[in-house]
């Protein structure tokens with residue numbers, strides 16, 4: 001059934017038969033009609049595997065806010081999903097899938113080292129990186145918006161954050177795609193094998209990086225890795241294993257997500273010519289560009305799903321959920337909820353207010369959001385100023401993921 005026919009189908013039936021582990025092929029291109037059907041008919045959806053899928057903004061915010069009743073600890077869930085493997089060790093150690101006290105300790109170190117001051121200091125390097133990519137693209141004319149631009153930016157920035165030498169950054173994107181790919185609702189044999197291999201290879205690489213940094217510590221005020229190695233003042237440092245897994249997480253967290261923000265924004269603008277024209281007119285207005293970036297984050301949220309598990313009996317959207325209920329948070333669905341956003345299916349680069357949930361909210365809210373916002377604003381504004389007449393020149397290829405929404409390739413003509 002094509003997406004165009006979806007309105008004609010019984011939306012109640014779409015909601016009733018929805019199963020995140022058995023998605024129809026057209027879901028990947030356009031999940032939003034499905035999200036709409038769920039919001040309207042079964043916003044607290046019990047899935048065949050016993051888990052719950054939430055799609056309404058007002059049901060999701062309280063879940064994010066109450067980290068005690070809605071835990072991020074995934075040991076039970078991932079034990080069943082991964083078995084005793086490197087993927088299990090990695091995902092259950094990284095801060096995003098932990099509760100306090102480990103979460104609090106690691107988060108403090110990371111947030112302290114990615115403060116506004118540190119981010120502002122990265123800006124000149126970011127501008128130089130983006131301008132270098134734009135210059136290369138203008139020589140080629142036929143480009144891939146992902147390979148030639150969107151993916152190259154976070155590799156540069158995140159690599160700098162941990163001080164990964166330039167000539168060692170080659171495998172980072174592949175590792176990141178493989179490790180995060182294993183978080184998809186369905187874990188295929190290939191995804192598990194690729195993810196396990198990537199964790200093993202990345203651990204081996206980071207061990208050499210960490211050993212080298214231990215021998216030559218840098219300024220903990222500006223170097224995230226040194227800060228993680230020495231620990232917070234008065235606090236207990238991380239164990240070697242914890243440290244290596246937080247590094248893997250950090251390298252991955254800001255990678256595919258930011259690539260998708262930039263890639264999806266440029267793709268969306270090519271489909272909304274009036275919004276593109278509006279943005280070109282104001283591409284040197286920093287405040288307006290910041291507003292537009294919020295709209296790209298809302299309209300095509302790079303992270304579409306989040307997860308929690310209940311620690312006690314709780315009420316969500318009028319349903320009583322028992323302890324140990326697995327919850328999937330529909331970020332992409334909440335960000336198109338008409339109860340929160342006027343005309344949510346419309347891209348509006350001037351939308352205010354825009355209280356989207358692309359970065360989550362509450363205790364686990366994205367620790368790198370200021371950096372992601374800066375990367376998005378600089379990349380998109382400079383691209384638009386340089387190539388105002390860019391146009392898609394072939395069929396874009398989606399990443400084929402449900403949790404992370406973006407493209408693998410977007411062929412484009414820039415000259």
Ligand code: HEM
Pocket residue numbers: 072095096097107110114158161250253254255257258261301302303306307357358359360361363364365366367368369371372
């Ligand atoms: C457009 C880009 C990005 C998006 C959409 C995004 C989205 C998210 C979301 C939704 C969460 C919350 C997960 C939850 O509550 O379960 C999160 C957490 C996190 N993100 Fe991002 N992220 C982006 C970029 C980045 C960057 C650039 C970095 C690092 C430099 C980063 C580092 C983190 C960290 C460390 C956490 C874990 C926070 C915690 O558990 O306390 N992210 N991100």
